[in-house]
Amino acid sequence: MNFVNNWSQAVTLAAGDTSCALSIPDGDYRLTLADSASKPTAWEIVSASVFEGTATLARAQEGTTAREWKTGSIIYCSITAGMLDTLFAAAGNVTKLLGRVADLEGRVNALEGGIALTSEFKNGEFYGFTINPNDYAYPAGAISPSGASTIPGAAAAPGADGELMGLIWNSQFQNLIITIRGSYASKADLPFASFKIGAQQYNISSFGNLNQLNGAVSCFVKVLDNPLPEGTHKISFS
Structure with a gap:
């Protein structure tokens, strides 16, 4: 036209x-x-x-x-x-297509043995995903599969120890924060030693002390560049 x-x-x-x-x-x-x-x-x-x-x-x-x-x-x-009806219908079809692409990316990543984390920008400073309603970033992003586990090789199990509850980057303090379900006493007790966001690996030994809150633990490390820009990322644990 x-x-x-x-x-x-x-x-x-x-x-x-x-x-x-x-x-x-x-x-x-x-x-x-x-x-x-x-x-x-x-x-x-x-x-x-x-x-x-x-x-x-x-x-x-x-x-x-x-x-x-x-x-x-x-x-x-x-x-x-x-003309307006046609344009709005086309915009709706594009939105549906983008949703299907994101879902497909999540399914492919899951089949490849990883976790698909969709990052969104939240509250002016947070990127990433969290399911914890006490977090400032809640409910930012999405995760596939539901109940994805940080235990290498473990099947997804919502509510089980080791469940990935959050992975966010705070742009104000440049902190990468990971939250795991369970009562782990120290970093040495966590079920993984490192994780990757795409191809970038992060060793849990470089993170700070664990913080215990409501049946979950979290820790953070300073990361200058945003590892979780808006979009879908593959996350894997080892």
Whole structure:
């Protein structure tokens, strides 16, 4: 579909005419006919395929009626309800497609033995995912599969020890924070020694002390560059 700004021209058409001369560039347009430039009382919407100054017309579009357009009538390019419906439908289809792509990425990552973490920007400073309603970033992002475990090789089990409850990056303090379900006394007791975000590995030994809260533990390390920009990331533990 082509568009042109602030264009109109005088036109006369019989009710059965399917072509006319138009002074717009070659292309396909949705155009409107009216019986007056200043005080119109009747309209018809047409589709026009223009080539070298001649338009082939499909009359009576969007519920309008083909009629005779006498001297004083004009044809012009404007937004119509049908055009907006088409644009909104296309936008909706794109949104659905993006959702399906994200879901597919999650399924592929899960099949490859990893965790798919979808990061979102939250509260002006947090990127990543968390399921803890006490976190400032809640509920940012998503995770696949549900109940993904930080125990290498373990199946997903919502509510089980070792469940990944959160992985976020705080842009204000540049801290990467990981939260795991369970009552682990020290980093040495955790079920993994390192994890990867994509290809970047992080060793848990470089993180700070564990913080215990509501059946979960968390710890953090300073990471200058955001490892969790908005989008889907593969996370794996070893």
